[in-house]
Amino acid sequence: MTERSFRFTHAVTRRPGPDVVSGLRAVDTGAPDLDRFLGHHAAYVAALRATGAEVVELDPLDGFPDAVFVEDTALCLPEGAIIMRPGAPSRLGETEGMTPVLERIYGEVRRVAGPGFIEGGDILTTEREILVGRSARTDADGIAELAGIVADWGYRLREVTVPAGVLHFKTDCSLLDAETILATERLAASGCFDGYRVIHTAEGEEAAANAIRFNNVVIMAAGFPRTREALDAAGYATVEIGNAEAAKLDGGMSCLSLRFTPPA
Numbered sequence: 001m002t003e004r005s006f007r008f009t010h011a012v013t014r015r016p017g018p019d020v021v022s023g024l025r026a027v028d029t030g031a032p033d034l035d036r037f038l039g040h041h042a043a044y045v046a047a048l049r050a051t052g053a054e055v056v057e058l059d060p061l062d063g064f065p066d067a068v069f070v071e072d073t074a075l076c077l078p079e080g081a082i083i084m085r086p087g088a089p090s091r092l093g094e095t096e097g098m099t100p101v102l103e104r105i106y107g108e109v110r111r112v113a114g115p116g117f118i119e120g121g122d123i124l125t126t127e128r129e130i131l132v133g134r135s136a137r138t139d140a141d142g143i144a145e146l147a148g149i150v151a152d153w154g155y156r157l158r159e160v161t162v163p164a165g166v167l168h169f170k171t172d173c174s175l176l177d178a179e180t181i182l183a184t185e186r187l188a189a190s191g192c193f194d195g196y197r198v199i200h201t202a203e204g205e206e207a208a209a210n211a212i213r214f215n216n217v218v219i220m221a222a223g224f225p226r227t228r229e230a231l232d233a234a235g236y237a238t239v240e241i242g243n244a245e246a247a248k249l250d251g252g253m254s255c256l257s258l259r260f261t262p263p264a
């Protein structure tokens, strides 16, 4: 069994800028504090680097308050990168900032041209398949176009449904290893992870589900002690990063990076 769905040589991140205070949010719990966000972001980048990965840190993208959530702009696979087509109108233009970055690393990149929409937060790549959640941001046309784009690389795409009120598929789940998914009960109850081992987030700690397995560590948002305990007990090496500011914009650990190993 390969481990290419969670062992990576590279990551791309983008620092939040002053206009992050206007980022999209389902419920307004106040604007994120930029200095605090920058502190959490620096700790996140340091945690990625500590695993030996090369992290490309991009400058804030003026005029795009949600650009810190780079995950939504692309899907990066070992064979190539695909630029997404975000379903949030205010985020559509973020892809232009990401395209040259990925072209520098990968050479040519592919792109979802539309008319459909798809955001990276709805895509979970495992060793055996690519799961794509249909959500308020990702529609059937976007999923169909992505399926066509990755078909010649041998990938099987499986569409799953994101529960109402949940922003992205990966808001509620993460890959822990080739066989194991961390998920909320509400998402796993749909049966979408049948055939995988599932570790549930603790009750009341649903926001812990958006974590990342990155090389030897599982990077998770701070403040979810019972879920962390469950992961530690299952043998994962967990690292906690403050997420209070990103959480005000419905963002978490996966949203803050693109993680990949480009072709040699």
Ligand code: CIR
Residues within 6 Å of the ligand: 023, 024, 025, 066, 069, 071, 072, 088, 091, 120, 121, 122, 167, 168, 170, 171, 249, 250, 251, 252, 254, 255
């Ligand atoms: C948005 O609503 O698009 C941002 N405020 C949060 C994006 C989070 N991204 C992700 O889960 N991949």
